[in-house]
Amino acid sequence: MSEKYIGKDILKVDVQDKVTGKALYPDDIYFKDMLYLKIKRATYPHAYLRKLDLSKAEKLPGVVRIISAADIPQVKNFGLMIKDQPVLVGIGQKMRYMGDALAIVIAESKEVASKAVKLIEVEVEKLEVISDPLRAMDKNAPLIHQDGNILATHYLEKGDIKMGFAEADLIVEKEYRTSFLDHVPLQVEAGVGIYDKKSGVITLWVATQWLHDTQADIAQSLGLSKEKIRIIQPVIGGAFGKKEDISVHIHLALAAIETKRPVKLIYSREESMIAQSKRHPFIIRAKTGATKEGYLTAWQAFVIGDTGAYASSGPAVVHKGMYHCTGPYNVANVKGVAYTVYTNNTYAGAMRGFGTTQMAFAYESQMDILAHQLGINPAQFRLQNAYEIGSSTPNGQILTHSVGVKETIKEALNMAGWKGEAQ
Amino acid sequence: MTKLKIELMVNRKKRKIEITPSTRLIDLLRDDLQLTGTKEGCGKGECGACTVIMNGELVASCLVLAPQADGAVITTIEGLGSSDHLDPIQEAFIESGAVQCGFCTPGMILAARRLLEENPHPDEEEIKRGISGNLCRCTGYQKIIEAIKLSIARLSKSDSGKAK
Amino acid sequence: MEASFGDLKKGQKNCQRTVPCQYFAPQKIEEALEILSKYGKEIKIIAGGTDLLVQYYDRLYEVSAWLDLKNIEELKEIKIDQNQIEIGAMSTHTQLESSADIKRYYPILSQAASDIGSPQIRNRGTIGGNIVNASPAGDLLPALIAYRAQFKLVSHKEESIVSAEDFFLGPKKTILKFEQLLSKIIIPIPEQNTYSSWIKIGKRKALMVATVSLALVLSMAEDNKIIQEVKVCLGSVASTPFEIMEIREKMIGRQFKQLDFNELGQLVEDRISPIDDIRGTKGYRQEVTKNIMINALEKIQETWGQSQND
Numbered sequence: 095m096s097e098k099y100i101g102k103d104i105l106k107v108d109v110q111d112k113v114t115g116k117a118l119y120p121d122d123i124y125f126k127d128m129l130y131l132k133i134k135r136a137t138y139p140h141a142y143l144r145k146l147d148l149s150k151a152e153k154l155p156g157v158v159r160i161i162s163a164a165d166i167p168q169v170k171n172f173g174l175m176i177k178d179q180p181v182l183v184g185i186g187q188k189m190r191y192m193g194d195a196l197a198i199v200i201a202e203s204k205e206v207a208s209k210a211v212k213l214i215e216v217e218v219e220k221l222e223v224i225s226d227p228l229r230a231m232d233k234n235a236p237l238i239h240q241d242g243n244i245l246a247t248h249y250l251e252k253g254d255i256k257m258g259f260a261e262a263d264l265i266v267e268k269e270y271r272t273s274f275l276d277h278v279p280l281q282v283e284a285g286v287g288i289y290d291k292k293s294g295v296i297t298l299w300v301a302t303q304w305l306h307d308t309q310a311d312i313a314q315s316l317g318l319s320k321e322k323i324r325i326i327q328p329v330i331g332g333a334f335g336k337k338e339d340i341s342v343h344i345h346l347a348l349a350a351i352e353t354k355r356p357v358k359l360i361y362s363r364e365e366s367m368i369a370q371s372k373r374h375p376f377i378i379r380a381k382t383g384a385t386k387e388g389y390l391t392a393w394q395a396f397v398i399g400d401t402g403a404y405a406s407s408g409p410a411v412v413h414k415g416m417y418h419c420t421g422p423y424n425v426a427n428v429k430g431v432a433y434t435v436y437t438n439n440t441y442a443g444a445m446r447g448f449g450t451t452q453m454a455f456a457y458e459s460q461m462d463i464l465a466h467q468l469g470i471n472p473a474q475f476r477l478q479n480a481y482e483i484g485s486s487t488p489n490g491q492i493l494t495h496s497v498g499v500k501e502t503i504k505e506a507l508n509m510a511g512w513k514g515e516a517q
Numbered sequence: 518m519t520k521l522k523i524e525l526m527v528n529r530k531k532r533k534i535e536i537t538p539s540t541r542l543i544d545l546l547r548d549d550l551q552l553t554g555t556k557e558g559c560g561k562g563e564c565g566a567c568t569v570i571m572n573g574e575l576v577a578s579c580l581v582l583a584p585q586a587d588g589a590v591i592t593t594i595e596g597l598g599s600s601d602h603l604d605p606i607q608e609a610f611i612e613s614g615a616v617q618c619g620f621c622t623p624g625m626i627l628a629a630r631r632l633l634e635e636n637p638h639p640d641e642e643e644i645k646r647g648i649s650g651n652l653c654r655c656t657g658y659q660k661i662i663e664a665i666k667l668s669i670a671r672l673s674k675s676d677s678g679k680a681k
Numbered sequence: 682m683e684a685s686f687g688d689l690k691k692g693q694k695n696c697q698r699t700v701p702c703q704y705f706a707p708q709k710i711e712e713a714l715e716i717l718s719k720y721g722k723e724i725k726i727i728a729g730g731t732d733l734l735v736q737y738y739d740r741l742y743e744v745s746a747w748l749d750l751k752n753i754e755e756l757k758e759i760k761i762d763q764n765q766i767e768i769g770a771m772s773t774h775t776q777l778e779s780s781a782d783i784k785r786y787y788p789i790l791s792q793a794a795s796d797i798g799s800p801q802i803r804n805r806g807t808i809g810g811n812i813v814n815a816s817p818a819g820d821l822l823p824a825l826i827a828y829r830a831q832f833k834l835v836s837h838k839e840e841s842i843v844s845a846e847d848f849f850l851g852p853k854k855t856i857l858k859f860e861q862l863l864s865k866i867i868i869p870i871p872e873q874n875t876y877s878s879w880i881k882i883g884k885r886k887a888l889m890v891a892t893v894s895l896a897l898v899l900s901m902a903e904d905n906k907i908i909q910e911v912k913v914c915l916g917s918v919a920s921t922p923f924e925i926m927e928i929r930e931k932m933i934g935r936q937f938k939q940l941d942f943n944e945l946g947q948l949v950e951d952r953i954s955p956i957d958d959i960r961g962t963k964g965y966r967q968e969v970t971k972n973i974m975i976n977a978l979e980k981i982q983e984t985w986g987q988s989q990n991d
């Protein structure tokens with residue numbers, strides 16, 4: 095087995111289909127009598143839905159059915175870690191970001207579905223829009239979800255932080271902020287669904303990165319057993335974490351059950367930007383101590399992750415980010431706190447690196463500033479603090495194998511031909 | 518309903534078809550002609566996933582009205598090669614590992630094809646410019662550029678072969 | 682089990698378009714003008730479609746009639762004589778980029794065209810569309826003003842010629858009336874000792890809308906020493922592309938060695954009041970505008986210097 099594959103170039107099983115255009119992505123699937131869905135989305139980032147008037151849209155020829163929350167009282171919230179995301183926002187309920195779904199339009203063509211969505215009239219009672227997590231954390235800030243705007247708090251402690259700072263000859267304290275990022279997989283959220291009346295099974299051709307979790311989440315939301323939800327993973331046009339969360343799935347399932355016809359839903363790129371997950375923007379306050387010989391003694395991290403309107407993987411991403419607060423550098427005394435905070439921004443979830451890339455911006459900046467102020471070559475400063483076999487991470491994990499950071503730094507210096515800072 | 522009859526050559530086949538004028542070329546290709554190798558990634562000319570060759574030029578089929586393609590000669594990815602007879606560029610993409618999710622691949626291969634028709638020996642800068650209308654979110658482009666370099670070698674070999 | 686669904690593509694059909702609409706693609710300008718006068722505001726003129734189809738994304742059904750200029754050969758011609766060049770409105774950016782005459786006499790128009798979008802966009806997008814769309818970031822516009830271009834506007838009743846700087850009123854707003862077509866762009870052949878520079882600043886090299894752009898065209902007197910005429914035009918820093926007139930008095934009648942580039946850069950910076958938007962902040966735009974003015978002068982001085990040595 096190993097001799098056959100390791101160190102060899104292996105062709106992807108579907109690569110021929112991909113270069114000839116034969117590979118079937120969800121949008122490439124067409125069934126007879128298929129209907130097209132389009133979602134009416136929130137009209138304000140934080141508001142109570144007071145009125146939803148479908149009458150004009152329903153009269154449009156070619157509209158088959160419009161589903162709103164009133165039609166599906168049995169359907170439950172969904173979500174990767176916490177079930178806080180509504181399938182459809184009902185009258186008297188809150189929309190919490192511009193991506194919240196208010197109604198599912200089902201029509202004979204994409205064109206009619208698009209037109210009908212624009213004919214839906216919405217009345218809302220506006221609430222304060224919280225776009226800054228610091229505002230969300232204020233005592234008097236309105237609550238986005240019932241249990242408070244701070245969704246999760248995680249702590250980290252290793253060694254003795256006080257002692258660590260006491261040992262330091264230099265302490266640098268700075269604040270760093272990172273921005274939202276969209277994964278922009280080249281294919282947007284897309285899927286096709288079919289409901290089989292006889293067996294009661296819903297089959298979905300939708301990209302997902304968590305096949306079984308997605309299946310379970312759809313099932314619990316619809317109140318069906320998992321056997322009734324069948325997901326066929328088509329070819330995926332990129333994901334990068336963005337396709338961990340539910341997108342078109344439940345809406346497709348509902349429309350398929352309701353109409354007993356094949357249904358298709360493709361987001362536009364704008365919709366994908368507005369409605370589907372992002373990389374968490376972080377506010378990071380880092381306080382780092384080092385000796386004048388250039389050894390790190392203490393690192394304190396204060397992290398706020400803006401998870402937007404819904405949890406998604408937020409609590410995991412943000413606290414994982416905090417665990418990486420020192421980067422690949424040895425620090426005996428570490429203390430941290432991380433808050434995952436709700437706002438009315440588009441929700442943030444998993445994205446390549448899962449919180450660590452945000453932290454890298456902070457710790458590598460700290461390392462440069464320290465090196466500069468200590469008058470030490472920043473590469474040397476990194477090398478003498480870098481992890482090796484036997485190092486322990488901020489959360490106390492002892493590294494026993496595969497620690498390549500020193501070699502990586504040396505090789506990077508070598509390849510870049512870097513000769514030290516210009517004076 | 519006002520329908521319009523148009524006639525075009527797609528992948529060397531004459532196609533006559535009735536459409537409403539506000540049909541985009543991408544919809545004509547995907548929905549009416551079942552050529553779903555042409556992908557839609559943005560619908561606004563930004564990503565190049567919908568790239569086809571029209572009258573010898575690279576175009577974004579999401580920004581062309583179908584009637585604008587009346588009388589045109591069009592090549593889509595399906596017209597390039599089949600699984601049994603891959604085009605040298607398709608082969609090079611496979612061998613260089615230039616395909617990951619594959620969503621950009623049809624457009625990217627057509628951009629490469631057009632580039633090499635116009636300029637059989639592009640340098641790296643010219644390659645980059647040739648594919649500058651095609652985004653790839655997976656590969657980081659390096660392997661795509663390698664694949665195009667490999668194609669250059671393959672194509673010039675097969676040309677000199679033919680000349681003899 | 683998947684096989685039970687059979688062919689996953691069996692249901693393909695014309696699945697989006699049901700709304701009726703008219704489409705005209707006349708071969709003569711006169712026919713086009715007749716159609717325009719008949720349908721008036723109800724009809725959309727389409728050239729390359731690279732602006733229109735983005736504008737009408739997901740709502741093409743709102744257009745009830747199209748006037749496609751693609752068959753009007755006259756609009757695709759580029760003609761040159763001793764005095765001027767005439768560029769048909771349907772000339773594409775690819776044509777502008779590769780035309781030998783344009784490269785020779787209007788190099789920065791050719792460069793600006795080659796900086797637009799991507800190959801796909803340049804192959805379809807036209808000079809006429811770029812002008813009529815009147816985006817403050819339209820890449821051809823600063824160069825057109827700097828080369829003193831004029832536009833020929835025609836309707837079924839009359840024709841008129843306007844100069845580029847009088848054409849633009851605001852973002853997407855021009856003096857063009859709905860029964861009028863832009864038929865061609867007329868640019869005088871520049872004086873012998875003319876030098877020019879085009880700088881476009883944005884976030885990446887391709888598919889990028891300018892954050893700031895600058896076109897500088899300068900001609901020397903016969904002695905090739907004294908500056909006789911200069912135009913500095915900016916894009917993306919105001920609601921329309923525009924010329925910085927104040928530069929003229931500081932440069933005309935002088936020699937390169939008498940110029941203070943830094944002061945000229947500062948003058949340009951002081952004359953603009955850009956806005957913050959997604960592409961850049963006001964402060965960024967001001968600073969960069971100053972710097973690219975200096976860079977443009979340096980580039981021109983260098984080319985001029987070479988001509989002195991020859």
Ligand SMILES: Cc1cc2nc3c(=O)[nH]c(=O)nc-3n(C[C@H](O)[C@H](O)[C@H](O)COP(=O)(O)OP(=O)(O)OC[C@H]3O[C@@H](n4cnc5c(N)ncnc54)[C@H](O)[C@@H]3O)c2cc1C
Binds near residue numbers: 731797798808862863
């Ligand atoms: C992805 C992308 C990238 C782009 N990048 C750039 C860029 O870098 N720089 C830049 O400047 N632009 C850019 N553009 C914008 C666009 O491509 C250009 O403005 C192009 O020149 C428009 O020409 P068109 O022929 O496609 O116009 P169309 O879309 O066909 O028409 C635009 C407008 O002009 C009108 N019109 C067209 N021709 C005439 C005529 N002869 N008489 C009267 N009215 C007319 C139309 O009715 C319409 O209102 C980009 C567009 C896209 C989609």
Ligand code: FES
Binds near residue numbers: 558566567
């Ligand atoms: S879909 Fe046409 S360019 Fe993106």
Ligand code: FES
Binds near residue numbers: 332615616619652656
């Ligand atoms: S391979 Fe996925 S976008 Fe290029």
